Amino acid sequence: MFKEVKYKDILNIKHLSIKKNNITCIVGESGSGKTTLLRLLNRLISHDHGEIFYHDQPLSQIDPVKLRRAVTMLPQTPATFSGSIKDNLLIGLEFAERPLASDNELYELLKRVKLNKELDQDAAKLSGGEKQRVALARVVLMNPEVLLLDEPSSALDEDTEHIIIEELVNYTRKRGKTLIMATHSKKVASQFSDQMIEIKDGKIINGKGV
Numbered sequence: 577m578f579k580e581v582k583y584k585d586i587l588n589i590k591h592l593s594i595k596k597n598n599i600t601c602i603v604g605e606s607g608s609g610k611t612t613l614l615r616l617l618n619r620l621i622s623h624d625h626g627e628i629f630y631h632d633q634p635l636s637q638i639d640p641v642k643l644r645r646a647v648t649m650l651p652q653t654p655a656t657f658s659g660s661i662k663d664n665l666l667i668g669l670e671f672a673e674r675p676l677a678s679d680n681e682l683y684e685l686l687k688r689v690k691l692n693k694e695l696d697q698d699a700a701k702l703s704g705g706e707k708q709r710v711a712l713a714r715v716v717l718m719n720p721e722v723l724l725l726d727e728p729s730s731a732l733d734e735d736t737e738h739i740i741i742e743e744l745v746n747y748t749r750k751r752g753k754t755l756i757m758a759t760h761s762k763k764v765a766s767q768f769s770d771q772m773i774e775i776k777d778g779k780i781i782n783g784k785g786v
């Protein structure tokens with residue numbers, strides 16, 4: 577929940593409540609503040625006015641590492657690390673010193689993001705949209721409570737986009753997750769969201785279910 581939150585002169589949100597276990601889409605034109613809003617939610621940046629609460633606790637009082645384990649972000653331009661697809665999938669778990677997933681689990685995950693590739697394949701040789709899906713799978717593997725996805729389907733064609741978002745939505749519902757996604761696609765937002773937040777010049781101008 578946001579109360580009177582300001583970030584520089586970029587965002588100014590009087591009140592915003594994002595619901596648990598919902599699919600929330602953030603829409604708005606380029607430069608309106610979608611990425612900034614997502615970055616505030618896991619403290620990649622800190623607001624300079626007001627307060628943001630996660631489960632009724634002010635973000636400023638939650639250990640950032642713990643917060644990011646529960647509220648994990650897929651950046652708008654995700655990194656691809658040198659090495660295989662498997663290396664790229666496991667790097668988040670390795671970094672967090674958590675148990676790794678088996679090859680079988682990883683193949684299941686690749687199937688979910690519609691990537692018919694071998695785990696030992698060089699990740700550098702994937703297409704832009706394939707890299708985007710590996711990065712998405714990496715976030716899903718981290719098993720966070722809240723997934724913050726910044727334009728997760730921007731590099732995908734419309735059909736693949738539909739399949740991937742539908743898969744994500746099913747996953748979110750089945751596993752009781754919360755999905756917060758910035759998207760330039762109003763079609764995706766209106767079709768899949770429970771809650772839609774429209775931002776213009778850093779302000780919320782429209783909200784479905786807000």
Ligand SMILES: Nc1ncnc2c1ncn2[C@@H]1O[C@H](COP(=O)(O)OP(=O)(O)OP(=O)(O)O)[C@@H](O)[C@H]1O
Pocket residue numbers: 586604605606607608609610611612613652
């Ligand atoms: N670190 C920063 N310092 C200063 N200004 C910034 C910073 N990050 C973003 N901005 C500015 O804040 C505004 C909102 O940027 P933001 O990245 O949140 O937009 P967006 O809605 O995600 O756009 P897009 O759809 O292009 O990804 C833009 O005008 C941008 O130039």
Ligand SMILES: [Mg+2]
Pocket residue numbers: 610611612652726758
């Ligand atoms: Mg953005």
